[in-house]
Amino acid sequence: MKRYDIFLSVIYVVSDNLxxxxxxxxxxxxxxxxxxxxxxxxxxxxxxxxxxxVSLLKKLTNDKELHNLQVYVLNKQVEENIASCVxxxxxxxxxVAVLNPLLDDISFLPKMLDKxxxxxxxxxxxxxxxxxxxxxYRFARxxxxxxxxxxxxxxxxxxxxxxxLFSRRITNEILQDPYPEMMLRHLPxxxxxxxxxxxxxxxxx
Numbered sequence: 001m002k003r004y005d006i007f008l009s010v011i012y013v014v015s016d017n018l019x020x021x022x023x024x025x026x027x028x029x030x031x032x033x034x035x036x037x038x039x040x041x042x043x044x045x046x047x048x049x050x051x052x053x054v055s056l057l058k059k060l061t062n063d064k065e066l067h068n069l070q071v072y073v074l075n076k077q078v079e080e081n082i083a084s085c086v087x088x089x090x091x092x093x094x095x096v097a098v099l100n101p102l103l104d105d106i107s108f109l110p111k112m113l114d115k116x117x118x119x120x121x122x123x124x125x126x127x128x129x130x131x132x133x134x135x136x137y138r139f140a141r142x143x144x145x146x147x148x149x150x151x152x153x154x155x156x157x158x159x160x161x162x163x164x165l166f167s168r169r170i171t172n173e174i175l176q177d178p179y180p181e182m183m184l185r186h187l188p189x190x191x192x193x194x195x196x197x198x199x200x201x202x203x204x205x
Contacts, residue, residue: 004035004037007040012100013100021060027106038068039093040092042072042087046077093168094168095165122195124196125162125197126197164187
């Protein structure tokens, strides 16, 4: 396994199923600690029930096995990319990974990092295993894709919240934008960036 002389930030936006978070964090440390010089794990609490989440997150920050852990609690529940931007703003890493702890597989991150370090500022990974969406969701998504193509001359064929890895340069550009959450949302279809896309297969937790 390759080891990189970099500082890596991993951002998790949590919105439900906190009971699994301790196991996920331990697994995250096992995956990333051997491959980078240093790291941080940033949790952004985007849960509406703050009484429940805050007490559990306090226990996690006091756990000596969970090194380099930061927790930020939002005042109210917000759209996912807004919450992700909070994590980006707090990150210090040379590379920053943004992922959903329940939907994205941390064990695929070393392959993404290898690709990013060699040539790319942005690497996006798509899980081939997807939830079976309802008819209403599929209809709404097709309508959105059609309108987006009509207005922007670009086709969105994949999820707008993919598993993403950014260099520090791209992270800084996102944060300097007047609307960082919108830039983050549309990076997969943005022109002018060297973007690498990868596919993997992992079961949902």
